Amino acid sequence: MQPDRLSLTLSAIADPTRRAILMRLMDGEASVKELAAPFEMSIPAICKHLKVLEGAGLISRGRNAQLRPCRLEAQPLRDAVGWIEEFSRFWDTSLNRLDGLLERLQSADPMAKKN
Amino acid sequence: MQPDRLSLTLSAIADPTRRAILMRLMDGEASVKELAAPFEMSIPAICKHLKVLEGAGLISRGRNAQLRPCRLEAQPLRDAVGWIEEFSRFWDTSLNRLDGLLERLQSADPMAKKN
DNA sequence: GCTGTATCTAACCAATCAGTTAGCTAACCG
DNA sequence: CGGTTAGCTAACTGATTGGTTAGATACAGC
Structure with a gap:
């Protein structure tokens, strides 16, 4: 069953790491590396979380040289x-x-x- | 990592079946069988959902003969x-x-x- | 006590999740 | 050009999820 949008949103914010990322983004756009810094996990792990957030429409991504900055939606x-x-x-x-x-x-x- | 309370709550309501159960319970207490009726899944599956909701503190359960009625918290x-x-x-x-x-x-x- | 009803537990299974490491691409800079 | 940096994908792993069936438990009524 492909999940409805509300379920997508709620399960995205059900994860404390992802909530922390969202809160960090309240301070403004940030690169993946910046977002990953406070956590002990690897960059790809953060990438996956960002993908979940993006899939839920909670963030969008830009492009700036080799950076892909994230911003809240x-x-x-x-x-x-x-x-x-x-x-x-x-x-x-x-x-x-x-x-x-x-x-x-x-x-x-x-x-x-x-x- | 044992999840914090907020994560518990959010992931509990991230599931559409569980949200439907909660909405059904807005009409008042209900037995497990009553709650299971609208769904196509088995009773034990509903029991598991109820356990998740109870674990998140979103419902509590009573006792009435062989019934264990659920109500919202x-x-x-x-x-x-x-x-x-x-x-x-x-x-x-x-x-x-x-x-x-x-x-x-x-x-x-x-x-x-x-x- | 026996039978039927309501609920739960146990064991299992497939799918998804959350993380890893390794290796790739793309852009900048010397 | 080669080297560095940022970010991604792929492949793997262990844990969790969401469902199943079968069997156990508790209670009510006869």
Whole structure:
């Protein structure tokens, strides 16, 4: 079964290495070597992660001499946020109303409560 | 490497079958058999998916005679939403501005653009 | 206790994943 | 030109995933 776009996005960001790469890219474009530097794994391993991110549309790649700089692409993650948000909004309104979680969500401290 | 909680949550919801199960559970508790009904796969396969969801803390299980009803748990997903939202919020506010800036820098001075 | 229903475990299998090393291509620089 | 650097592909490996079937377990009702 070829996976749908949402599954692709979510499994791409399910990996901590790939999330770290994305966060690094929030600081701006970076080359493969720069992206690989903080990790202990080999360059080809990073290449594979980049390929996954690119396949999910989360990054795009340029060309600059022998560099292939990576940059963030926002849309797929925005879609994922849409799905999850809708999901959790439903939860907070109908399911967990009993233990009063709603306000806490609205006031932006997602770690504050335990069930 | 034992995966962190966020990775656990995200990879749990990266599977379309598991997302469908979660959405079904928005209608209320359900037994394993009920959850398995819409799918073409075997009951043990569903059990495994449920185990993944339970391991990620996304569902919890009760006991009612020979039934082990499943119900949603909100917290882990809320954490995930928090992470992704923060991420995409950054994108929506600063990345788009940064975009144009980077492009301009790149075309003006091809090696000087890392933050 | 016996039977049927619901669920889980065990063992297995094929496919995918995440990493490696080795070797290749392409671009820059002397 | 030759050497260096950046990045990629290929081939391999071990671990994980997602499914199967067969059999075990727990409980309800008769």
